[in-house]
Amino acid sequence: MVDCVVIGGGLIGMLSAWELRQSGLSVTIVEQGKCGMESSWAGGGILSPLYPWRYADPVTALARWSQQHYPDFIQRLHEHSGIDPQLQKNGLLILDTEDAAAATAWAQRWDYRLAQPGADEIRSLEPALAELSDSSLWMPEVAHVRNPRLLKSLKKSLLNQGVKILEHCAAESFLQARGSVQGVVLENETLLAANVVVAGGAWSGKLLASTGVDLPVRPVRGQMILYRGEPGVVSRIILSQDRYVIPRRDGRVLVGSTLEETGFDKSTTESARVALAAEARRLIPVLAEYDIEYHWAGLRPASPEGIPYISAHPDMAGLYVNAGHFRNGVVLGLASSRLLVDIMLGREPIIAPQVYEISLDH
Ligand SMILES: Cc1cc2nc3c(=O)[nH]c(=O)nc-3n(C[C@H](O)[C@H](O)[C@H](O)COP(=O)(O)OP(=O)(O)OC[C@H]3O[C@@H](n4cnc5c(N)ncnc54)[C@H](O)[C@@H]3O)c2cc1C
Structure with missing residues (x-):
């Protein structure tokens, strides 16, 4: 019997496992494919929502x-895993926006640095602009991380800390009493656990359906292209x-991204490639x-207003959810995983948790 099974080895599942392990719990991750190869790999790694003032306060x-x-x-992970x-x-330079008043008010309220640069300043910030x-x-x-490296580093660090990772292993249902x-x-065995965390990204709703919760998290496809540029x-x-x-x-340049309602279809399209290249x-x-x-x-796990569910299950003790981070799982994941473990262990939460709760109406 393990203290916690985490379902899903994306960034959210692995960050949840990290927080649980750091808090002294034994943890097993089950991942239906390979860890960190879905939305978390496909993303851009920007550590800020795009147009952050357009989001609700819980984000x-x-x-x-x-x-x-x-x-x-990141420094601890680098030291611990040897992967930077x-x-x-x-x-972050935001061009052509009519949002200056809303953005400035938001920045003042949350104490962010935000400026309205003139043409000369923009040119010196980014000489390559057309x-x-x-x-x-x-x-x-605003910072960014190289998310595929973050995932590799996290996986290695989890293994070093004794977290068990079962890949190519899909969770089919929950054992309950x-x-x-x-x-x-x-498929072929049952893992006994005192707690279970569902961190299945866009697939989370499918798993939870059998528990009486209709989680409104759906896949929204995003396509990206990568240029082999040069540093600078x-x-x-x-x-x-x-x-x-x-x-x-290293000089590579990512250009993104599309927002497409295509269900669980992860294929790429020529029209998106052409449109992204034209924009670049x-x-x-x-x-x-x-x-x-x-x-x-990649398939983003979209939730209403992009507010993730970070919550105990309303009807089944020991079952928890950390899912629905939509366009912002990389930036929100560190906090959401810490908050989830605060809730699980009855600690003082870093942020008031009510707004992220699942209710039975979902
Ligand atoms: C094009 C694109 C650009 C993005 N850019 C950014 C950005 O710049 N900044 C940012 O913050 N966010 C960005 N995002 C969003 C971010 O990537 C996601 O919000 C985040 O990765 C979600 O993480 P996750 O772990 O919930 O989902 P995933 O990474 O999809 O992981 C879920 C995992 O659960 C597994 N799983 C599901 N069901 C089961 C089951 N039954 N049994 C076992 N395993 C299961 C899946 O195989 C998968 O590996 C972007 C996303 C995309 C697609």
């Missing part, structure tokens, strides 16, 4: 906590008309000189 509260704690966490997730604080817009915003403290969860049923070609995260460009340390050239013309190295898609 900002989680983002704020994570942003304050990511640098230390490459956190870079190179700022056009300078006089309605831009600049958030110098007298209103409490007793474990997880897999792009310096900042650039956001314009909901499309963005992210420079990696519009923003940073020099990218036309580089090859597109890769094009992929």
Whole structure:
């Protein structure tokens, strides 16, 4: 019998496992494919929501906590695993937005640094830009991580800490007795556990359906392309008309992303590739000189307003959920996993938890 089984080896499942293990619990992760190969791998790794002032306060509260704690966490992971997730604080430049008043009010309320740069400043921040817009915003403290490396680093660190990881192992249902969860049923065996955390990303609702909860989390496809650039070609995260460009340390440049309601279909389309490449050239013309190295898609776990469920199950003791982070699982995940474990262990929560709760109406 293990203290906790975590279902799902994406970023949210692995961060939940990290928090549980750091709190002294024994943990097993079950993952139907390979850990960290779904939405968490497909994402851009920006440690901020895009247009963050457009989100409800519960999203900002989680983002704020994570942003304050990511640098230390990344340093610890790097030391512990030997794999550097490459956190870079190179700022977010938002072009062509009419939101300056709302953004400024939001930044003042939450104490974020946000400026409205003039043309010369924009040019010096990002010399590769094609056009300078006089309605831009600049958030110098926004960072990003290289999420595939973060996932590798986290997995290695979890294994080093004695967390058991079962891959190619789908959880089929829950073992339950007298209103409490007793474990997880897999295809060929049953794992006994005192607690179970569902962190199944876009698939979480499917698993919970058998427990009387209709979790409104659905897959929303996002496609991205990757240029094999050179270091220094792009310096900042650039956001314009909901499309963005992210420079990696080795010169690679990500361009994303689409938002598509295509169910669990993860295929890529030629039309998205063409549209993303056109957007990349519009923003940073020099990218036309580089090859597109890769094009992929991932399924974001979308919830209403992008507010994740971080909660005990309303009707089954010992069962918990950490899912529905939509476009922001990388930035929200550190806080949501800490909050979940606070709830599980009855500790003082880092953030008031009620707004993230699942009720039986779901
Ligand atoms: C194109 C794109 C760009 C993005 N950019 C960003 C960004 O810049 N910043 C940011 O913060 N967020 C970003 N995101 C969002 C972020 O990636 C997600 O919110 C986050 O990865 C969700 O993590 P997760 O662990 O819940 O889901 P996933 O990574 O999808 O992991 C869920 C895991 O659960 C497993 N699973 C499901 N059901 C079962 C079962 N029954 N048994 C066993 N295993 C199961 C799945 O196989 C999967 O591995 C982006 C997403 C996409 C697609």
